[in-house]
Amino acid sequence: xxxxxxxxxxxxxxxxxxxxxxxxxxxxxxxxxxxxxxxxxxxxxxxxxxxxxxxxxxxxxxxxxxxxxxxxxxxxxxxxxxxxxxxxxxxxxxxxxxxxxxxxxxxxxxxxxxxxxxxxxxxxxxxxxxxxxxxxxxxxxxxxxxxxxxxxxxxxxxxxxxxxxxxxxxxxxxxxxxxxxxxxxxxxxxxxxxxxxxxxxxxxxxxxxxxxxxxxxxxxxxxxxxxxxxxxxxxxxxxxxxxxxxxxxxxxxxxxxxxxxxxxxxxxxxxxxxxxxxxxxxxxxxxxxxxxxxxxxxxxxxxxxxxxxxxxxxxxxxxxxxxxxxxxxxxxxxxxxxxxxxxxxxxxxxxxxxxxxxxxxxxxxxxxxxxxxxxxxxxxxxxxxxxxxxxxxxxxxxxxxxxxxxxxxxxxxxxxxxxxxxxxxxxxxxxxxxxxxxxxxxxxxxxxxxxxxxxxxxxxxxxxxxxxxxxxxxxxxxxxxxxxxxxxxxxxxxxxxxxxxxxxxxxxxxxxxxxxxxxxxxxxxxxxxxxxxxxxxxxxxxxxxxxxxxxxxxxxxxxxxxxxxxxxxxxxxxxxxxxxxxxxxxxxxxxxxxxxxxxxxxxxxx
Amino acid sequence: xxxxxxxxxxxxxxxxxxxxxxxxxxxxxxxxxxxxxxxxxxxxxxxxxxxxxxxxxxxxxxxxxxxxxxxxxxxxxxxxxxxxxxxxxxxxxxxxxxxxxxxxxxxxxxxxxxxxxxxxxxxxxxxxxxxxxxxxxxxxxxxxxxxxxxxxxxxxxxxxxxxxxxxxxxxxxxxxxxxxxxxxxxxxxxxxxxxxxxxxxxxxxxxxxxxxxxxxxxxxxxxxxxxxxxxxxxxxxxxxxxxxxxxxxxxxx
Numbered sequence: 001x002x003x004x005x006x007x008x009x010x011x012x013x014x015x016x017x018x019x020x021x022x023x024x025x026x027x028x029x030x031x032x033x034x035x036x037x038x039x040x041x042x043x044x045x046x047x048x049x050x051x052x053x054x055x056x057x058x059x060x061x062x063x064x065x066x067x068x069x070x071x072x073x074x075x076x077x078x079x080x081x082x083x084x085x086x087x088x089x090x091x092x093x094x095x096x097x098x099x100x101x102x103x104x105x106x107x108x109x110x111x112x113x114x115x116x117x118x119x120x121x122x123x124x125x126x127x128x129x130x131x132x133x134x135x136x137x138x139x140x141x142x143x144x145x146x147x148x149x150x151x152x153x154x155x156x157x158x159x160x161x162x163x164x165x166x167x168x169x170x171x172x173x174x175x176x177x178x179x180x181x182x183x184x185x186x187x188x189x190x191x192x193x194x195x196x197x198x199x200x201x202x203x204x205x206x207x208x209x210x211x212x213x214x215x216x217x218x219x220x221x222x223x224x225x226x227x228x229x230x231x232x233x234x235x236x237x238x239x240x241x242x243x244x245x246x247x248x249x250x251x252x253x254x255x256x257x258x259x260x261x262x263x264x265x266x267x268x269x270x271x272x273x274x275x276x277x278x279x280x281x282x283x284x285x286x287x288x289x290x291x292x293x294x295x296x297x298x299x300x301x302x303x304x305x306x307x308x309x310x311x312x313x314x315x316x317x318x319x320x321x322x323x324x325x326x327x328x329x330x331x332x333x334x335x336x337x338x339x340x341x342x343x344x345x346x347x348x349x350x351x352x353x354x355x356x357x358x359x360x361x362x363x364x365x366x367x368x369x370x371x372x373x374x375x376x377x378x379x380x381x382x383x384x385x386x387x388x389x390x391x392x393x394x395x396x397x398x399x400x401x402x403x404x405x406x407x408x409x410x411x412x413x414x415x416x417x418x419x420x421x422x423x424x425x426x427x428x429x430x431x432x433x434x435x436x437x438x439x440x441x442x443x444x445x446x447x448x449x450x451x452x453x454x455x456x457x458x459x460x461x462x463x464x465x466x467x468x469x470x471x472x473x474x475x476x477x478x479x480x481x482x483x484x485x486x487x488x489x490x491x492x493x494x495x496x497x498x499x500x501x502x503x504x505x506x507x508x509x510x511x512x513x514x515x516x517x518x519x520x521x522x523x524x525x526x527x528x529x530x531x532x533x534x535x536x537x538x539x540x541x542x543x544x545x546x547x548x549x550x551x552x553x554x555x556x557x558x559x560x561x562x563x564x565x566x567x568x569x570x571x572x573x574x575x576x577x578x579x580x581x582x583x584x585x586x587x588x589x590x591x592x593x594x595x596x597x598x599x600x601x602x603x604x605x606x
Numbered sequence: 607x608x609x610x611x612x613x614x615x616x617x618x619x620x621x622x623x624x625x626x627x628x629x630x631x632x633x634x635x636x637x638x639x640x641x642x643x644x645x646x647x648x649x650x651x652x653x654x655x656x657x658x659x660x661x662x663x664x665x666x667x668x669x670x671x672x673x674x675x676x677x678x679x680x681x682x683x684x685x686x687x688x689x690x691x692x693x694x695x696x697x698x699x700x701x702x703x704x705x706x707x708x709x710x711x712x713x714x715x716x717x718x719x720x721x722x723x724x725x726x727x728x729x730x731x732x733x734x735x736x737x738x739x740x741x742x743x744x745x746x747x748x749x750x751x752x753x754x755x756x757x758x759x760x761x762x763x764x765x766x767x768x769x770x771x772x773x774x775x776x777x778x779x780x781x782x783x784x785x786x787x788x789x790x791x792x793x794x795x796x797x798x799x800x801x802x803x804x805x806x807x808x809x810x811x812x813x814x815x816x817x818x819x820x821x822x823x824x825x826x827x828x829x830x831x832x833x834x835x836x837x838x839x840x841x842x843x844x845x846x847x848x849x850x851x852x853x854x855x856x857x858x859x
Binding site: 317344345346378379380381412414439440441442443444446447448450451452453455456457458462466467469470473476477480 | 630631632634635638641642656657660661662663664667668669672673675676680686690699702703706707712736737739740741744747748751753754758759784787788790791794805808819822824825
């Protein structure tokens with residue numbers, strides 16, 4: 001069991017070695033005539049065969065020599081393995097110029113892997129730097145620098161290199177602080193960084209200064225190293241100065257002292273020296289941004305792209321929707337503020353969540369900035385988030401540019417949860433007593449339906465009934481008046497004829513008196529009197545009574561004496577009629593009295 | 607005299623009943639049955655069908671409003687309650703249910719205080735519908751004439767005095783009920799109120815989409831129409847604030 005396990009482990013180890021094969025070449029970029037250097041090919045796996053490059057322009061002093069190194073590291077339980085196989089040549093240039101060494105190759109498991117070609121420039125070396133004997137070097141040094149502490153300015157200096165000297169405000173520039181040296185530097189100390197007054201600075205990552213590069217300047221090979229690198233964003237306009245950079249450099253110089261031993265002569269004698277190096281100061285001309293700023297410009301300078309999107313175009317009310325606005329590009333992204341977007345008034349919108357992803361490099365600050373607006377529509381309906389725009393100053397074209405996004409339409413449906421919320425709103429709005437109660441039931445009794453917009457008021461029927469009532473009213477009035485008129489006529493007639501009828505009756509009575517028919521005489525006389533009064537007063541005989549007659553006659557201004565007399569005659573007549581035996585009153589006196597009173601009334605009652 | 611009033615009553619009765627047709631009543635009955643069984647969506651369909659045929663009644667609007675309420679379509683419920691209330695201004699049930707529906711709307715707008723006399727008169731006007739006031743005016747007119755007749759021809763002093771005052775009062779009743787009937791009719795014909803039908807409407811300061819946003823009102827809110835420009839309408843809320851919105855967002859009562 002254990003054995004199997006070990007085998008599996010070994011197999012696994014083998015497997016992990018079989019990774020991507022790479023072969024890299026390394027050599028100094030610039031060399032001086034007569035300088036020996038190494039050309040190394042590094043393979044990250046065990047190679048079966050090495051195919052050396054053709055090296056024609058250089059003379060091979062030694063090689064290829066192989067060396068291997070393998071490394072297993074376990075960090076926090078994570079095992080990493082590395083393996084290196086190096087083929088090294090030691091070569092020397094033979095002539096000046098730029099050369100290219102053709103690629104070398106390795107065979108790994110029957111497959112061929114090829115390196116990159118190597119470019120090497122060969123310059124005419126200064127004699128001081130040639131690989132001469134230390135004695136000659138020191139001799140030269142002595143000659144050049146009588147004061148041992150003084151070195152040539154051109155041998156060691158720092159410069160601040162900026163990529164632009166004339167920029168707009170907020171536009172970025174890259175400042176590189178670089179060390180140039182032809183000395184044997186041991187260490188650097190007391191670094192005094194410039195203050196970069198008026199700039200916003202962002203330091204860029206620089207590789208640690210472990211080894212210096214070779215670089216050709218004025219046909220001289222310098223060892224150079226980038227000390228620091230910054231991106232600067234000027235915050236002011238006008239001329240801004242980058243203050244000098246200061247540094248103490250320790251270097252080795254050949255010793256002046258006479259050598260005390262033979263070995264010193266052979267190996268050379270050196271001593272440490274210190275030199276303070278001050279860089280140049282750089283002036284930067286910062287121009288203000290052009291005047292014609294757009295209304296929505298808020299200071300963004302660079303080159304940007306605006307994208308925006310809603311995560312879902314359809315939601316129900318009270319559900320969250322996110323509007324993502326992304327600005328990507330190169331420039332002062334850090335200073336871009338959230339947008340003023342006109343959200344529909346019925347939305348609850350929270351402060352946007354801002355996510356920055358900004359990288360700094362020599363190209364400036366690039367990356368993106370995301371604004372996530374969380375919105376919650378409270379009511380159903382169709383809403384529009386209007387178009388919004390973003391203005392920036394484009395440093396390339398030196399113009400203001402606009403980017404815009406939108407408009408977005410958002411369909412908000414009614415959510416089922418909406419009802420519960422409504423009830424809740426009812427809670428807060430009014431007293432609770434109505435809750436739990438229902439609306440009243442439908443009406444089912446009064447089912448009469450009407451034609452729409454039919455009104456009695458102003459309709460034909462309305463006017464007809466009104467005018468009908470009026471017509472009927474006046475008709476009745478008219479009829480009534482006519483009848484009254486007719487009645488009035490009858491009265492007048494009766495009034496006129498009253499005397500006539502009375503006389504007729506009296507005549508008749510006189511005849512009866514002569515025939516001595518007493519009973520009928522009295523009857524006729526009473527009838528004559530009553531009839532006369534009835535006609536004169538327009539009262540039916542049936543309604544007549546002594547009292548009413550007296551009243552009416554009084555109204556008509558007949559004196560009491562006449563009334564008494566009249567009523568007395570009537571009384572006596574009636575008495576005589578019903579008591580025929582006791583004859584007291586004479587028929588002729590009664591008759592005469594009746595004639596008398598009638599004629600008297602006739603005068604007064606017109 | 608009796609004969610005339612009998613003919614007159616016959617007039618009104620025939621006038622009213624001429625339009626009530628059997629078929630529509632059957633529909634109404636079946637819709638009511640559906641409502642009772644809880645099938646509100648079907649009931650709404652049938653009620654709406656009757657309305658489409660051009661028939662209406664306070665009960666129809668009231669029942670339709672109830673069905674919408676049960677379906678939780680509050681804006682339609684309020685609209686129909688308001689329409690029912692126009693036809694039957696003093697119905698307790700309609701008022702109660704309208705109040706219930708209004709409780710579920712979002713906007714709560716304060717009412718401007720009105721002059722108490724105006725409120726009284728309004729209340730009196732709302733006692734009856736236009737048709738009821740019209741009939742009242744006709745009846746009052748008839749009675750007034752009868753009393754005038756009695757006043758003219760009675761011989762008795764007491765009766766004469768009584769009929770004079772009664773006649774005068776009835777003439778006044780006639781005139782006022784005529785005015786009220788006219789007002790109630792005007793309220794229905796001149797559509798000067800509306801209900802907001804869109805869930806949420808932004809009211810603008812001018813009849814233009816670019817106008818300044820003044821305030822937001824929500825479905826079910828009652829507005830008073832003031833003016834119209836194209837498809838924009840000027841509205842006034844019960845608290846007196848005015849603004850413009852699109853005609854499509856509201857429906858006239």
